[in-house]
Amino acid sequence: MEQLDTDLRPRVVDSIRTLLPRVLRKEMPEPTEQSRLMEDLGMSSSSTLELMLELEEDLALQIDVEDIDRDDFATVGTLADFVVRHLIPEE
Amino acid sequence: MLWLARAARRVFDEPAARTAHPEHGPHFAGYLTDLLKPYGLAPHPPDGGQSYGEMGAALIADVVRPDEPVDLLVLAFAVPDVRPGRATATYLSHVCPGAPLAFAVCDQGVAAGFTALRIAQSYPDCRRSLVIVVEQATLHYELPAPAPLPARHAGVALLCGDSGVARISSVVIGRDDPVASSVDKPPGQPYTGAWWALAGELADPTPRRVVVADRDPVLGYTCSSTVDFVGLEPDGVARVSAWDWERPEELSERMDTFLVDGATCDKLEEVARPPFDRAVLGDLGVTGVEFAAWKSRHPAALASDVVPLRAPDAEAAPGRVYRVDGEALFAALDICEPLPFADGSVDWVYAEHLVEHVSLGAGIDWLTEVRRILAPGGVLRLTTPDLATYVDGYLAGNTFFSRHRKRMRAAGLGPPMPARRAFMFNQIFYLYGHRWLYDFEEMCYALDAAGFSSEDVRRCSFREGARPDVADLDRVLRNDESMYVEVVKRDT
Numbered sequence: 318m319e320q321l322d323t324d325l326r327p328r329v330v331d332s333i334r335t336l337l338p339r340v341l342r343k344e345m346p347e348p349t350e351q352s353r354l355m356e357d358l359g360m361s362s363s364s365t366l367e368l369m370l371e372l373e374e375d376l377a378l379q380i381d382v383e384d385i386d387r388d389d390f391a392t393v394g395t396l397a398d399f400v401v402r403h404l405i406p407e408e
Numbered sequence: 409m410l411w412l413a414r415a416a417r418r419v420f421d422e423p424a425a426r427t428a429h430p431e432h433g434p435h436f437a438g439y440l441t442d443l444l445k446p447y448g449l450a451p452h453p454p455d456g457g458q459s460y461g462e463m464g465a466a467l468i469a470d471v472v473r474p475d476e477p478v479d480l481l482v483l484a485f486a487v488p489d490v491r492p493g494r495a496t497a498t499y500l501s502h503v504c505p506g507a508p509l510a511f512a513v514c515d516q517g518v519a520a521g522f523t524a525l526r527i528a529q530s531y532p533d534c535r536r537s538l539v540i541v542v543e544q545a546t547l548h549y550e551l552p553a554p555a556p557l558p559a560r561h562a563g564v565a566l567l568c569g570d571s572g573v574a575r576i577s578s579v580v581i582g583r584d585d586p587v588a589s590s591v592d593k594p595p596g597q598p599y600t601g602a603w604w605a606l607a608g609e610l611a612d613p614t615p616r617r618v619v620v621a622d623r624d625p626v627l628g629y630t631c632s633s634t635v636d637f638v639g640l641e642p643d644g645v646a647r648v649s650a651w652d653w654e655r656p657e658e659l660s661e662r663m664d665t666f667l668v669d670g671a672t673c674d675k676l677e678e679v680a681r682p683p684f685d686r687a688v689l690g691d692l693g694v695t696g697v698e699f700a701a702w703k704s705r706h707p708a709a710l711a712s713d714v715v716p717l718r719a720p721d722a723e724a725a726p727g728r729v730y731r732v733d734g735e736a737l738f739a740a741l742d743i744c745e746p747l748p749f750a751d752g753s754v755d756w757v758y759a760e761h762l763v764e765h766v767s768l769g770a771g772i773d774w775l776t777e778v779r780r781i782l783a784p785g786g787v788l789r790l791t792t793p794d795l796a797t798y799v800d801g802y803l804a805g806n807t808f809f810s811r812h813r814k815r816m817r818a819a820g821l822g823p824p825m826p827a828r829r830a831f832m833f834n835q836i837f838y839l840y841g842h843r844w845l846y847d848f849e850e851m852c853y854a855l856d857a858a859g860f861s862s863e864d865v866r867r868c869s870f871r872e873g874a875r876p877d878v879a880d881l882d883r884v885l886r887n888d889e890s891m892y893v894e895v896v897k898r899d900t
Contacts, residue, residue, distance in 0.1 A: 366819055374887065
């Protein structure tokens with residue numbers, strides 16, 4: 318019984334956009350939903366875990382990252398889609 | 409750091425699958441004739457020869473299991489492919505598990521394989537990278553410049569990545585430097601020979617250093633690569649890596665190496681020598697010290713670690729302050745020695761996951777030193793794995809262990825940790841060079857023994873503390889297992 322919180326996705330997008338400079342340790346023009354994480358922003362596979370953990374912390378959510386793959390990291394928007402679909406319910 | 413996990417080597421017999429193809433054969437002759445015409449060349453009778461696409465595909469099947477996605481593939485060759493017109497590296501990416509990012513290196517003679525390894529080294533985030541060095545012996549035209557031709561078609565695939573049986577520590581390509589020694593290169597394989605011999609060395613797990621060295625007689629490149637076998641059993645095709653969670657000594661050595669290899673920067677400029685008082689630190693813009701870090705995120709920090717940073721032309725000498733890459737400051741300091749700072753010279757000290765790496769006694773001595781160098785009102789923030797979290801994880805069978813395992817896995821720390829509770833409990837004591845684990849009470853004891861007043865000790869949350877700029881240094885990767893403790897030095 319999956320229930321999608323419709324307010325959640327915009328919050329996730331905002332959070333990703335805010336967290337990216339911290340995770341990437343550099344100042345950058347505010348990324349958009351279409352910004353490509355690897356090509357445009359220089360995200361690497363080691364920074365991806367950090368971003369997911371920062372998101373969990375920022376949004377007080379648990380994300381199941383086990384079946385994440387490269388395509389989910391295409392843009393800020395695709396990553397937000399992944400996060401919304403892979404929340405672990407609070408126990 | 410690039411590790412060599414396993415290797416495959418092969419000789420390819422005639423006829424090659426490609427040239428024997430009933431449809432491609434006739435077209436190939438015409439195609440090659442057209443390609444050569446502008447150079448005033450005509451093809452020899454189009455028989456024999458190998459394509460690196462088919463050779464590479466066979467080597468991939470030898471060395472990569474279907475469930476092992478490869479992130480990066482580099483194809484290296486000197487003799488032209490018998491089949492022109494195909495983007496061979498792209499083709500190999502198509503047949504290789506993981507559809508890796510693919511490069512081809514050519515026109516470098518024997519240096520091609522070494523360049524391929526350097527490319528693999530420059531992608532440290534790749535869990536697996538595959539270097540394929542190939543040569544084929546038949547050409548259907550004269551080469552414009554003389555070059556040794558192989559006596560047979562041969563190929564070597566080196567599966568590298570973040571774990572393996574041997575560490576590839578340096579790959580150097582120069583011009584006409586004398587080459588010290590090399591593995592024995594088989595005759596008739598001018599371009600794959602050195603790698604062929606290296607692949608043979610993998611059968612023997614004895615710890616030793618192997619130097620792969622070669623020289624290109626035409627181009628004058630001398631190349632060498634240092635490969636250190638660390639004594640792990642040779643890696644069978646069935647195993648993903650030689651990382652063994654049940655051998656803490658080996659893991660410890662591997663992690664130490666990892667730390668030493670990671671301690672690099674582009675530029676080190678010495679800016680100050682000890683002792684450091686408040687005035688000297690003030691001139692440098694330093695208000696506090698972050699231990700267990702090569703580069704601090706805090707703009708007014710002096711970062712410090714027992715492992716010195718290295719630049720290509722220099723290594724940080726103990727105790728001196730260096731400007732790193734023109735920005736952050738670093739000093740190599742051993743926390744088991746007195747700290748080279750004057751009394752009361754800093755406003756804050758931060759140390760994440762450091763104190764558990766020394767004995768309780770050494771920890772107390774260091775905390776005593778930290779108290780000495782803190783100015784009155786100064787803050788010490790410590791983070792360390794919380795023994796209580798591990799005890800709760802063991803006793804209650806709660807989700808901490810399973811989440812922590814996933815997190816370590818995602819962080820690329822070796823193969824999945826065993827799920828057994830006793831393993832998860834033991835590893836925090838015996839791995840990573842840990843010497844003493846703390847719960848809050850034990851930390852209060854140590855701080856009290858170091859002269860801090862126990863009523864000034866406070867347990868904090870992740871990134872919450874007396875000084876937001878210091879608490880902000882907490883790394884999110886560790887927030888599942890850590891406790892955060894602060895103590896303020898009294899004014900008296």
